[in-house]
Amino acid sequence: MSDCFINGIASISAQPTTDPDTFLEDIISHKEAIFRSHDPNYKEYIKPAAMRRMSKSVKMGVTTASMALNNSGVEMPDAIITGTGMGCKQDSEKFLENILNNDEQFLTPTLFIQSTHNTVGGQVALGLGCKAYNVTYVQGAASFETSVMDAQLMLSEESEINILVGGIDEIAKNSTLLHKLDGQIKEDDIDVIKLLDSDTPGTVASEGATFMVLGAETDKSLAKVINVETISEGTPLEIKASIEKFILNQGLSVEDIDAVVLGNNGDVGYDNYYNNLQSSIFSDKEQLCYKHLIGDFHVASSFGFWIGCKIFETNQVPAILKVNDISAKKYNNILLYNQYLGKNHSIALLQRC
Amino acid sequence: MAELREELKEKLIEQLSLEDVEVSEIGDNDPLFGDGLGLDSIDALELIVLLEKDYGIKLKDPKEGKAIFESISVMADYISKHRTK
Known part of the structure; x- marks a missing residue:
């Protein structure tokens, strides 16, 4: 690619x-x-x-x-x-x-x-x-x-x-x-x-x-899109495995991920997809959410790309985005994950230029 | 006729979403297309529908609209002569 x-x-x-x-x-x-x-x-x-x-x-x-x-x-x-x-x-x-x-x-x-x-x-x-x-x-x-x-x-x-x-x-x-x-x-x-x-x-x-x-890269580049993947359906365990595989396929390991931007939307029926990741592979990562600010809609996940670019640009994370107490030492790799009603899962990896 | 002209101006503003235009800003003889109100071909189609829906006038040839929609005065004159409702 x-x-x-x-x-x-x-x-x-x-x-x-x-x-x-x-x-x-x-x-x-x-x-x-x-x-x-x-x-x-x-x-x-x-x-x-x-x-x-x-x-x-x-x-x-x-x-x-x-x-x-x-x-x-x-x-x-x-x-x-x-x-x-x-x-x-x-x-x-x-x-x-x-x-x-x-x-x-x-x-x-x-x-x-x-x-x-x-x-x-x-x-x-x-x-x-x-x-x-x-x-x-x-x-x-x-x-x-x-x-x-x-x-x-x-x-x-x-x-x-x-x-x-x-x-x-x-x-x-x-x-x-x-x-x-x-x-x-x-x-x-x-x-x-x-x-x-x-x-x-x-x-x-x-x-x-x-x-x-x-x-292509220019002097105005904000982030590199390493890869994007979508998955139509899957259980929380299957999605977790898919995310791990996605990270490996980029030549990285979970340890290389500095922060995760998640699409939690307060739906008690489906936030377990995120909770399962937050308490396992991302438990020691800085976790950020945004739908308590902008609500949910079908392309709300695009806001995750905006957040990733702003973090790379400013090297700062507004406290209102943070959902745990962990702060990354650096922001080189930011992983985005979103789903809606257990369907249309998306994984994206942004990297500092 | 003056009443019809005012009615047409109000309908134009509403139907064509001319949000920043006031009734008082549309002159009776101002051209509606081009340099005047700046309407375009999509607006012409909207006006053809407006004639039929509100005044019962069905244009057989859409090209007739060019002359009929010259100005508010011309439009009002045409409507008063041909309206069926």
Whole structure:
């Protein structure tokens, strides 16, 4: 596999994460089971004429793509690859409501155009005038990682290209409520900062977008993506074995891992996947979690990539991320692991450049 | 007719998500496309749907829209002559 470096990254989440000079310094304490992202001033990044039709996911995606490109110094990517679990839900719902309310007549084009999963990738390309490879992966909670894997494959064939890779998911009125009805979201509102201590089923839902520019090493490189792997299903023991094998396959041992970034989401039914690792192979590692800050959504794991890059950049870890008392002496190898409802497990290893 | 023109301006702002535009900022004779309000071809399709849904006017040839959607005044004039609801 050819080398794959993160040369720019930006994230919009339920916390203020768009200021490149801060790293989770001012934390917003959310008190609901469903909460929205903390938005930057989108007008600074998107022309008003273009923005008037954009739903939340498109605004988040176009803005973080612009920020990541800006960070990397790349003006025109050679490919745009996006991942999303649910796509543009807001416009899909409006379009379906129009079908119902107007007896399948008078359907307007804008909502239809913007109701597809690849809308964000398309809008980013339109804004840039980029006619290159443009693909969207819809792979549940592994959508973002699947996009990264595609980028890695492209870089293995052509190492000098720059690939814009992003993950986007948004809250929508009806479909998010459906997830509450089927138990994916907690029944009652909670103090989200205490999410990881929760002993109830379900998690908290939010939204966000992370884009990064992948390519060969440059003077702006933030991290090296050693490898990414996804596993559809497995028991906690099988996943533990897979992670050990993944680390060995990179020519490393568990001892070489300095910190782990885990996707614990306070769901008493599925956090055992993480607990099993935290109490065994990662018991002497610095353990970091983030969903008590940004909530959960299908591409929430992309925030782990942002955290990894920020740690390499600042050599600091905000206390709010730490879930044990161990502090790594150095941060050279950071392992990311995430799953959702026991499915779509993803493992990624980031290394300091 | 003045009432219809105001109604059309409000519908345009709502239907086309012209969030930063006020009714008072749209002149009766301002061009809707190009240098005026800056509408584009997708907006033209939205307006065709609006004519049919709200006023019962079905354009047989979408190209007719170019003349009909020239300005609020022209649109209001066309609607008042052809509306079925």
